[in-house]
Amino acid sequence: MRKIAIPIILLIILLSVSLNAQNPSAREIIEKVDNNMSAVSRVFTSKMIIHNPRNTRTVESRSWSMGENKSFTEYLSPPREQGTKMLKLDNLLWIFSPSTDRIIQISGHMLRQSVMGSDLSYEDMMEDPHLLNHYTGKVDGEEKTGDRNCWVITLTATSTGVAYQTQKIWVDKDHFIPLRKELYAKSGVLLKRMELSDVLRIQGRWFPKKMLFKDVLKEGEGTEFQIMDIEFNVKIPDYIFSKASLKK
Amino acid sequence: MKLLFKLAIKNLTGAGLRTWLNVIVLSFSFLIIIWHKGLLNGWDRQARNDMVNWETGTGQFWQSSYDPFDPFSLTDAHSKIPSVFDTLITKGEIAPVLITQGTIYPRGRIQSILIKGISSAQRVLKLPGELFLKSNDDLPVLIGSKMARDNGLKTGDVTTIRWRDVHGTFDANEMKVIGIFDTNVPSVDAGQIWVPLDRLQKMMGMPGEATILVCGNFDTNGRTPEGWKFKSSEELLKTVTDIIKMKSAGGIVLYIILMSLAMLAIFDTQVLSIFRRQKEIGTYIALGMTRSQVVGLFTLEGSLNSVLAALLAAVYGIPLLALQATKGMSFAGTAKSYGLVVADKIFPVYSLGLVATTIILIMLTTTIVSYLPSRRIAKMKPTEALRGKLQ
Secondary structure, eight states: OHHHHHHHHHHHHHHHHHHHHHSOOHHHHHHHHHHHHOOSEEEEEEEEEEEOSSOEEEEEEEEEEETTTEEEEEEEESTTTTTOEEEEETTEEEEEETTTTEEEEEEGGGGGSBSTTSSOBHHHHHOOOOHHHHEEEEEEEEEEETTEEEEEEEEEEOSTTOSOSEEEEEEETTTOOEEEEEEEOTTSOEEEEEEEEEEEEETTEEEEEEEEEEETTSOSSEEEEEEEEEEESOOOOGGGGSGGGGGO | OHHHHHHHHHHHHHTTHHHHHHHHHHHHHHHHHHHHHHHHHHHHHHHHHHHIIIIITTEEEEETTOOTTOGGGGGTOOEEOOGGGHHHHHHTSEEEEEEEEEEEOGGGOOEEEEEEEEOTTOOSSOSOTHHHHHOOOSSEEEEEHHHHHHHTOOTTOEEEEEEEOTTSOEEEEEEEEEEEEOOSOGGGTTTEEEEEHHHHHHHHTOTTEESEEEEOSSOOTTOOOTTEEEEEHHHHTHHHHHHHHHHHHHHHHHHHHHHHHHHHHHHHHHHHHHHHTHHHHHHHHHTTOOHHHHHHHHHHHHHHHHHHHHHHHHHHHHHHHHHHHHHOEEOTTTTGGGTOOOOSEEOOOOOHHHHHHHHHHHHHHHHHHHHHHHGGGGGOOHHHHHTTOOO
16 A cells, blocks of 8 residues: 555656646746846837827837836937937936927826827836836736737736736746736726737847837827847946936 | 186187097097906906905915926825814815826827815815715716816716826726816816815825815914915915006007007197197287296196096996996907916906096196197297297
């Protein structure tokens, strides 16, 4: 009897270990997502295609960001917006407009306003938060997004001050990239939806080069955000994140 | 003096059409100046009354961080309502208002707004807060007619509203428009919605807090709780006062033009009279009048134009101005769209002081203008004047 019991127990332990290996915890998944999506610093050129009910506009920009709180963006086109620069330090944002040659500061609720009529807020565009710092997750199950197998995870805020109390993310099982995101209000109302695609391997990490943002409360087809080129963990001079660089 | 007065009247009426032309032009000046000033007075009174009734009350306590011209200040501009005001709030003598920013999505469009919470028990402002008591909706909302028009909202409409709580986390809900009020004060109407105070406090996670406290008719006795600052009615109405002052200053240009036209006519008449009536002047002096008496006669003749003008203006002006004071003047909402506190109809207010000062001002100016050319008489030689020789 003893001869049979020991192998059975060993088999059960082995099976559970192997099952756990196949089903990583929510925390592990989020950690891997953070490793892919966030970086110490990022420098990228992007194209934002805003689909309004009446027209479609394209805005190109180059951005530098460091951690969660420092970000600098310069618009490259269209000609009307060229030279407009934005600097975000913590909860403060300064915008320099070359046509008026003035710097204006916005903060608080204004940061949640849409950027140039897009579906992105200034916060969405300029912040790079680590999910693990602000959320705890729960794996709800598995689903297919397109042809990719995904973990469905519900993230619940652990700290106050985050924009969205709850998020639901569909994380690619192989690449650990969220391919879909739903952002919810405290009351449970769905506010925004994001679809991420064109996942490529860049500097040893997977990263989506195309994102579609949709403010679901608003009319329109959403805003496409395309990364043209991106570099991670590059050294960015400190002067970039100073107000003086806005007028340079 | 009596003789001079009689002579002046006789000469004036003898001048016929020339006198009446002067009098008619001057009477227009009387009427337009009084009407314009009366209109501004009416606007001032109406705007002040409306501001007090709809927005300012008799004064306000502001949370120390609150700055109505700086939307950034709203994030921090909220504090517990001081307990010393509890009784007055219960009686409805103080209306606490909590203000925050939010976004609504009428017809799928995104619109930034101010969310203002006000107690349904308040009696300080004319906002129909009692409608909240009749509503069973989760988030009942009152909006002004301009806000309703601008966003295509009507009573019973339901739309999504999004805001951030005290910690900055997004929240959203469906709001229902339960009433639309009509006000002349755009600053309580445009770009904002009114919700029950307790509901907004709950939404924001700010129980018992407010941004401003609007005072009714009671004496604050100079007591200002710590962390709050008091704004008197005069301070709160300063914008309206400044606009009216600016409009009054602009009106002076109109008065100068009108008065210049009338005075030019009188001056011209006086110069012509002195030129054409040299023999008469010589005769007066030959008969024993002093030069200054003759100057006085001509000055009196000129200034009597203003008396006749005042009488004429009274004849046709009083009915006209009275009619306008009762019927009002319609501005059909044009000024309101510029954010000014203007009623659809303004009723001019003509005070006795306004009429008296206008009459005195015009009479004084006419007398001076009449006197200036008359001074030449003093330099005339009576013998030459009698011969009608040009001097």
